[in-house]
Amino acid sequence: MTTPSTTPAHASPAPAGPSQAGPAYASPADVDTYGPYGPGRVDVSNGWKRPRYPFQGRVTADGSSGFKAEPGRYHLYVAWVCPWAQRTAIARTLTGLDGVVSLSYVDDDRDARGWAFRERRGPDPVNGFTFLQQAYEATEPGYPGHLSVPVLWDRGTGRIVSNNFPDITIDLGTAFEEWADPAVRLYPPALRAEIDDLNAYIYDNVNDGTYRVAGTTTQDAYEAARERVVAALERLDERLAGRRFLHGPSITESDVRLWPTLARFDLFYNPLSRISERRLTDFPHLWAYARDLYQRPAFRETTDFGTFRFDGKPPFLGDGPARIDVEPYQADWEVPHGRERLAP
Structure with missing residues (x-):
């Protein structure tokens, strides 16, 4: 199905909703x-192809990238449904940045106009x-590509810094250390090579691997x-038999990347x-590990199982x-995980 001519695929949607007196x-x-x-934004022909994420600015502690880490400057647009x-x-x-980087949610449902702000999830608190x-149009007029989340927005320049999801979590875990919880280091220098290797494996075989199964066209x-x-999944289950998290006793970037796929x-x-x-x-080990993470506020409070549909x-x-x-199955995520025995 193509987008009706009354709303061209790449035209900016006209604002709709209450007057300036309200959201x-x-x-x-x-x-x-x-x-x-x-259609018109994502290539869905001939199997699965991951869309392009062209905005790839980076936030750095010293601002050498052009985007300096500062409290209150950046905003995340996210969706409950999107891993x-x-x-x-x-x-x-x-990382303890709730008061440093603001966040809001788009609505769960999309049509050809893409992600939207509706009353169910609240208005856009930054730009209206x-x-x-x-x-996207404010950043690149006439932008023709995929309208994805997450989006990291810069209030200072009034544009998107990045919609490239692998970079955003790393920047949150490294560039804002001045304001972050010092006990949490998601991307510690000593483990970065190992984290990068495992992240690539998880992406190819689990995160994107599930979509590749969906996109297959031959038996x-x-x-x-x-x-x-x-x-x-079997390899990761075995890895977690003797360690609490993917790289040992502490949660890292790899755990953050794997968990949303497991949850869904x-x-x-x-x-x-x-x-x-x-x-x-x-x-068994992967399931207990997934519950171990879910039973922590950062994972529980960002999860809405009702959107996994x-x-x-x-x-x-x-x-x-x-x-x-295969039928959908709702597991009991509150069952005690018992992985305290693996703590240091």
Whole structure:
């Protein structure tokens, strides 16, 4: 389906909602009128392709990048439904930056106009935008690409610093150390090479691996892709048998990257992509580790299990393979994890 001519795919949405006397909100998501999100902005042809994230500015402690770490200067636009965005919300709270970098949520639902601000999740507190596309247009007029979250916004320059999710969490964990919790170091220098290696493995085989299973269009590709994800979960389960977190006794960037995919596995990724007959709960060390993280405020308070759903057929779900049957499963995340024995 293409976007109706009444709303061109790359036109800036007109603000909608209350007058200046109150918060500005977008009109309700309406796929029947505007079409689904994706066509015209994301390449959904011939299997799964991760979209481009072209805004890749970096925040640095000394400002040498052009974006200096300062309290109150930066704002995160995130979505409850998005795992890539949740990572930035987790990192922000873990590092103690809730009062340094502000944050707000877009609405859970999208049509072809992209992410929007509606009453359910609240208005845009920084710019009064009704659609996130307005932030993209303010940064690059006529921007034609993917309207993604997270977005790191700079109040000082009135533009997007970054929508490149791997960089944002690292910058939150390193550039703001002057104001951060000194007991938390998500990307310590001594572990960076090891963290980078494991992050790349997690991204290829778990984070993006679930989407690659969904995007397969042949039986052989489907079987190979799902076996790859299951093998990665088995490897990570084994790794966590003798250590509390992925790199030892402390939470790092790797844990922040892995956890949102685990949290969504039984309710979203597995029923969508049909990856495995095994649930997350069938990987004993991985499941206990996931609960260990969830039972901490930074993970619990940024999680809404009710948003881990899919309605209809996503445009990136490939046709062709005969997929296994998998039903959504809501596990009990409050069960004691018992991993205190692995603490130093």
